Amino acid sequence: MINPFIYGEEVVGDSFINREDELRMLTRDIESNERIFLISPRRYGKTSLIVSLFSILRERRWLTARIDLYKATSLESLANLYGVSIIRSIESKPEKWIRFLKEFIPMLRPTITINPDGQAELSLNLHPREQNIELLLDKLYNLPEEIAVRHKKRVAIAFDEFQEIRTLNGEKIEKALRANIQRHHNVSYIFAGSKKRMLYDMVSKPSSAFYKMGKVIHLNKINRKDFERFIITKFSQARRSISEDALEKIFTITEEIPYNIQFLCHQIWDKYYGQKKITVDDVEATVKDIAFGQTPIYTTIWDRLTLHQRRVLKAIAASGGKGIFSQDFRQQYGLDSPASVQTSVNSLISHEFLDRENDSYVFLDVFFKEWISRRMSDFGSE
Ligand SMILES: Nc1ncnc2c1ncn2[C@@H]1O[C@H](COP(=O)(O)OP(=O)(O)O)[C@@H](O)[C@H]1O
Ligand SMILES: [Mg+2]
Structure with missing residues (x-):
């Protein structure tokens, strides 16, 4: 299997x-034409949720397109990505792509190639020197609304990793996008993103182009009972089982981050393939394997950190990350002033080693945390 x-x-x-509750709420919001900012740390399941939401909407005859802004490295690539995603969401047949472009954006010429899997790939020939890229983008932003009106359909567009738009040409592109989409009445928008602080800034700072442009939804981890049932079912379908304390261990170690749970379960499944029952020791051994397997990468990271940053990470790994500025905490872990702890923490957050969750600090990579906690006892190194 x-x-x-x-x-x-x-x-x-x-x-x-x-995610029944989330899907119900999102479907309702989208159908009532709400713009949504969907925010969570990486690997919580935003993209998966959008893909599921869009398949529900397509069953209701909506047209949907998702644009991953991580892939847009310049205005030209954004235009290409945007145009291609929209055309593909509307016309599935390659022979119709050309007709579509002629109808809507005659100035663009498509290139259609066949990839090694035998599928047709579309790309737009953009000649930045020949045309004004900003004008072209304006045209593209309005495309969904035009299509919605002409085809008498509702359209939903998701910008995934939306904060990356800031890396393109800053304010200007955000303002242009805003100016266009706020006139759309037949298109619903989702702006999803992982850089929490940046996205909150984008919607809540009066000076920002997207100030109060939509509803903010914070995506939480997945309901624990549902995840448990999923794991138990997958093992039992292969006539295997997993003990209750093993499950418990999986949830604590992974801090219930969906990606981590799936990753750990994937490794357990393979490591104990022929084994009928998974125990808590098996979970422990797998975590140790994973952390140890990353040693070359983690060592490189570790070597680049300052001594003070390492101390802070060790302290957070050992303590759970609450009250790290208190005198007791600093004394226990040999950290000096609150200001110096703050400096290290800020730097560790900006390099995406740590994140702030309510009043505590957490590791973004829980296996890095395991590696730090175990390195002295298991790997015999300081
Ligand atoms: N609803 C879900 N059911 C099962 N696993 C999920 C779910 N959502 C997320 N995951 C797990 O988390 C990983 C990351 O999900 P993804 O949607 O890419 O997150 P994000 O877009 O927030 O970074 C997936 O590859 C999967 O392992
Ligand atoms: Mg994603």
Whole structure:
């Protein structure tokens, strides 16, 4: 049986744990034409949720397109990505793509190639020197509304990793996008993103182009009971089982981050393939394997940190990350002034080693945390 635990890509169908409440709320909001800012740390399941939401909407005859802004490295690539995503969401047949472009944006010429899997790929020939890229983008931003009106359909567009728009040409592009989409009445928008602080700034700072442009939804981890049921079912479908304390251990170590749970379960599944019952010791041993397997990477990271930053990380790994500025805490872990702890923490957050969750500081990579906690006892190194 193939490994049922999937990580590192969006999960769909049978591998998607139904986020019923979230889907119900999002469907309702989208249908009432609300603009949504969907925010969570990386790997919580935003993309997977959008993919599921869009398949519900398509069953209701909506047209949907998702644009991953991580892939847009310049205005030209944004235009290409945007145009292609929209055309592909509307016309599935390659022979119709050309007709579509002629109808809507005659100035663009498409290139259609066949990829090694035998599927047709579309790209737009943009000649930045010949045309004004900003004008072209304006045209593209309005395309969904034009299509909606002409085809008498509702359209939903998701910008995934929306904060990356800031890396393009800053304010100017945000203002242009805003100016266009606020005139759209038949298109609903989702702006999803992982850089929490940046996205909050984008919607809540009066000076920002997207100030009060939509409703903010904070995506939480997945309901624990649902995740448990998913894991138990996947093992039992292969006539295998997992003990209750093993499950408990999985949830604590992974801090219930969906990606981590799937990743850990995937490794457990493979490591103990022939074994009928998974125990808590098996979970422990797998975590140790994973952390140890990352040693070359973690050592490189570790070597680049300052001594003070290492101390802060060790302290957070050992303590759980609450009250790290208190005198007791600093004394216990040999940290000096609150200001110096703050400096290290800020730097560790900006390098995405730590994140702030309510009043405590957490590791973004829980296996890095495991590696730090175990390195002295298990790996014999300081
Ligand atoms: N609803 C879900 N059901 C099962 N696993 C999920 C779900 N959502 C997320 N995951 C797990 O988390 C990983 C990251 O999900 P993804 O949608 O890419 O998150 P994000 O877009 O927030 O970074 C997936 O590859 C999968 O392992
Ligand atoms: Mg994503």
